[in-house]
Amino acid sequence: MSGEPERLDRFMARANAAYYATHDPFADFTTSPEISQVFGEIVGLWAAVAWQTLGRPDPVLLVEAGPGRGTLMADALRAVRKVMPGFAAALRVHLIETSPRLRAAQAARVPEASWHDSLETVPAAPMILVANEFLDALPIRQFVRRGDGWTERFVADGAWAEQPADAAAVPPGRDAAEGQVVEVNEPARAFVASVARRLRGHPGVGLFVDYGPARSTAGDSLQAIAGRKPAPPLSPLGSADLTAHVDFADMAAAARAAGAAAQGPVTQSEFLVALGVFQRTEALARGRTPEQVTALRQATQRLADPRAMGDLFKVLAVTSPGCPGLPGVAAG
Structure with missing residues (x-):
């Protein structure tokens, strides 16, 4: 050689x-926020409930790691401003992104954000962090x-x-x-542990949504996508684009070893159904054309159906020690 x-x-x-x-990357694959606006809205309202559970800290950082084109955060903020203005007033948006190309797309959707290359430069403060399909791209x-x-x-x-x-x-x-x-996945372990250490000193939660097993298994999960094909x-x-399954049991163990607590993992289906994904879809469908209603329902089915993304994707919440149970994940 x-x-x-x-x-x-x-x-x-x-x-x-x-x-x-x-x-x-979105020419090659589609993430949950790009499939339906309902996903980002539900994550935003989940964050609002978490903020209440944490005692309504003001200010609070709403942080997203790997925010793609900013779609999830834009949808989350729209829902929060409508339903829970107190949280909207307290939050400060911080995005962890290294790609100049994606930062530009994010700025068009979330102009009020502050950007960071890593978690290390995000200020130390009460924090709600969201990471959707972030850990899977870290090197194994x-x-x-x-x-x-x-x-x-x-x-x-x-x-x-x-x-x-x-x-x-x-x-x-x-x-x-x-x-x-x-x-x-050593970088994923390190990132989760870094989040956990922050949550020891300040009230907060980290919500991790990704694909992979709830418990550790042997097997080669490395995969590549180009042009929307394997x-x-x-x-x-x-x-x-290279990704691998996230070992959620390992992530929960890393969080606990760093002094935080963990709730879940649960399947994405369990999480979304518990938070009313079908009810929100039907509310959104009112007044739409039959074609739009069909598209909305099909998108939700793709996200929540166990035969589609519902079982493959898992949801894990890493929390400050002593945090009460959070909706959708506490039973996991």
Whole structure:
């Protein structure tokens, strides 16, 4: 091989950085806020209830990590201003985004926002953070069971290569048969832990919505999307969006280890149904054309139906210690 083997997480980080710098990601995939305005409205009203539960701190930071084109935040703010003006007056919008292309799109929809490259520069204050399909794009490491030990996956010349693994890096408690893959997302763990540490010192919550299992499992979940179609994960650098399933049990454990509490995970279907997604859809449908009503109902079905996104996507709330149960997630 002519190329020096590169660890998978480093390859994935470079590939996604190149992809987001040169592509409109929404030409290749559609996220929940882009499917229906109801999704962002429900998240906004959930945040408003969380604010009340936290004792109505004023000011409070409403933070979104990976805000896409700003659609979720714009829909959330519209609903909040209509239903709970006290929360609207108290909140300050902060967006965590590194892409200049996406920041421009966000500014058109949420001009009052402040922008940050990372959570570190968001002010320390009471906070409600939302991260929808954010953790899945953070780079993973993959380990392969070989006999009594493990190897780690590297990339060399566009192909997989395996090297002996650092045993300390392999997640404990994962059963894997010969040749099976076990994944770990160190940046996702670190981000959730960073949120949790903030919530120890200030009242707040973090709402994480993403796809993946509720409990840790072995298996290769790395996938690539290009042109709205599956692509090889080792496609040329920057030509496809790379993502992997989020291990929600691992995220909850990281939050608790950092001193916060966790509620959930629950399925996206359970979360949305508990918060009245179908009722809101029908209210929105009143006065619309039959074609518009059909489109609204189909969008909601896509979000909430267990056979579509409803079961694959999970919802986890990370909270300040002692936070009471929050709607839609407390039973998980």
